Each structure stands twice: as structure tokens, then as C-alpha cells.
Amino acid sequence: MSDERTPSTIEPDPDEETAAVLRETVEAFDCTSGTLHRRDGDELTLVASVDIPESVLSRIERIPIGKGMAGLAAERAEPVDVCNLQTDDSGVAEEGARATGMEGSLAAPIFGADDRVEGTIGIAKPERYEFRADEREELMTVGRRVLDHDDA
Numbered sequence: 793m794s795d796e797r798t799p800s801t802i803e804p805d806p807d808e809e810t811a812a813v814l815r816e817t818v819e820a821f822d823c824t825s826g827t828l829h830r831r832d833g834d835e836l837t838l839v840a841s842v843d844i845p846e847s848v849l850s851r852i853e854r855i856p857i858g859k860g861m862a863g864l865a866a867e868r869a870e871p872v873d874v875c876n877l878q879t880d881d882s883g884v885a886e887e888g889a890r891a892t893g894m895e896g897s898l899a900a901p902i903f904g905a906d907d908r909v910e911g912t913i914g915i916a917k918p919e920r921y922e923f924r925a926d927e928r929e930e931l932m933t934v935g936r937r938v939l940d941h942d943d944a
Contacts, residue, residue, distance in 0.1 A: 826916070836866060845893075870901065898931055
């Protein structure tokens with residue numbers, strides 16, 4: 793089933809409040825970087841980031857659904873995490889993710905009112921870290937806050 797004609801409810805240019813939610817999320821999870829992508833048909837488009845190296849931004853501007861952590865979180869409609877991006881051999885982490893220098897990483901889908909995946913939110917730490925089930929759930933809750941700000 794293709795979602796090409798269904799527009800995302802995450803704005804392409806988030807307002808300052810939405811960007812602030814991402815920054816606050818990164819801090820609340822004791823992380824150092826984060827991303828927010830919105831769904832555009834069969835891809836995710838980057839709309840906000842925190843401390844992502846310039847060399848990595850071009851690699852993550854557009855991510856196919858099903859590819860990399862954000863794409864897999866969108867495809868599976870569930871959080872995807874890796875305790876060490878640098879050594880992951882599961883096929884989840886892409887080269888762009890490794891280039892961030894981060895290790896512990898978590899990407900979660902953002903659901904709209906109709907339970908459709910509208911985008912993803914991701915956070916990462918510079919050290920090995922295994923995210924707990926409650927942290928995965930909390931990141932999904934934050935995703936709903938992002939939609940609330942965009943819908944205002």
C-alpha cells in the first residue's frame with residue numbers, strides 16, 4: 793500500500809516550538825544529538841536536527857522507508873534501537889549513522905491521529921547504551937507532542 797498522496801501532518805519547516813521540543817528531548821534523555829523526520833510518501837525528510845555533523849546531514853536529508861534506523865522505525869511502526877552504532881552488524885545502522893560518531897541510538901515512529909506513521913524522532917548518545925522499554929515508549933510520547941505543536 794502506497795502513502796504517496798497522503799500528506800504528513802509534520803510541517804516541512806517546523807516552528808521554533810517544534811525544534812525546541814527536539815532539543816529538550818535530546819537533553820531529557822541525556823543524549824547529545826537528535827533528528828526529526830516527516831513522512832513524504834515512501835521517504836522520510838529531515839525537518840530538524842540537533843548536533844548532527846554537516847557531513848552527515850546530506851546523507852540523512854531523505855531516507856527511504858525501510859532503510860536505516862529511522863526508515864525501519866517508520867516501516868515497522870515501532871522503536872528501533874542499537875546499543876552501539878559503531879559496531880552494529882545487524883544491518884540496522886547505515887554508514888551515515890556511523891559517521892555521527894554516536895553509539896547508543898534510538899529512533900521511534902511518530903503516529904498521527906489516524907494511527908498512520910507521520911515521521912520519526914531519533915536520539916543518540918556518544919557512548920554504548922541500551923535503551924529501556926520505558927524510554928522507547930517515552931520517545932513515542934514525545935513524538936505525539938511534536939504533532940501537537942505542528943497542529944497548533
